[in-house]
Amino acid sequence: MTHNPDSILIYPVHLNPIVREIAYSILSDQEGIFLLEPLDFADMVNLIARSYLVFSHTGGLQEESAVFSTREILLKSKR
Secondary structure (H helix, E strand, O other): OOOOOOOOEEEEOOOHHHEEEEEEEOOOOOEEEEEEOOOOOOHHHHHHHOOOOEOOOOOOOOOHHHHHEEEEEOOOOOO
C-alpha cells in the first residue's frame, strides 16, 4: 500500500451500501489500511488531531483539521 511501512491509512467507511461494497472489495485485504465504522464527532476529532493528513470529499472536516494544523486534501467529485 505505501512506500513508508510506518504509515497507515484509517478510513471510516460511509454507511452507503454502494460505498461500503466498493471500499471493502478493494481495500479490505490491503496491508496498512484499516476500514472502520463511521466515527462519532469526538472520535473523529481525536483521530484528526493525531493525523498527518486528512482526505475529504465534502470539506466537512476543514475547520477541525485547521484547529490541529492537520493538512487536508479535498477530493473533487466528478458530478
